[in-house]
Amino acid sequence: MxxxxxxxxxxxxxxxxxxxxxxxxxxxxxxxxxEWSKGRLVFIPFALGAIGGHLFLGTKNDFFQMSSSLYPVIILFGVAALMVVLTYLVSFKKSKFLLSTLLLAGFLYGHLFWSMNYQS
Missing domain, CATH: 4.10.910 (30s ribosomal protein s13; domain 2)
Known part of the structure; x- marks a missing residue:
């Protein structure tokens, strides 16, 4: 690895x-x-934020821990797929504010639900 x-x-x-x-x-x-984020790949800021929150932050609070460590990855993939589908169905302007909000939401997701700091 x-x-x-x-x-x-x-x-x-x-x-x-x-x-x-x-x-x-x-x-x-x-x-x-x-540029890719402003196009059809609007999930990029959320995914990068989630990876950043996962690797560099991470809570130790067991309240947010899911029963399987695979669930946060599946949810992240589902959210990314949903974002791609929405950008094909609905055309809208992707402002820097929206992309920044997605990045922060990803950080929170990675920090709370996909933490590497849970005790086994």
Missing amino acids: TIIMVSFAAIYFIFEIVLNVNDIDNDTSNVFLL
Whole structure:
């Protein structure tokens, strides 16, 4: 598992270097993610927030713990799928406020329901 995570980090690091040294303006992963989020992939801020809350925050309060550690992942996938379906059915402007709110909601979700700090 560690090899996979290190490999993804190395690939991302190389990708980011290539994007930063080329001659195209505004060609970084942050700009790509923002543009994709303003399009059909509105789930990106929520998913990144959930991953951030999961990895870097995380409550130890057992009140929020689910009976299976797989449930938070299934719910996250379901929310992301629902967001994609909604963007295909309903066209709306994705403001920075909406994307920021989704990011914060994801952090709360990852912190409370997908915590790595629950005692086994």
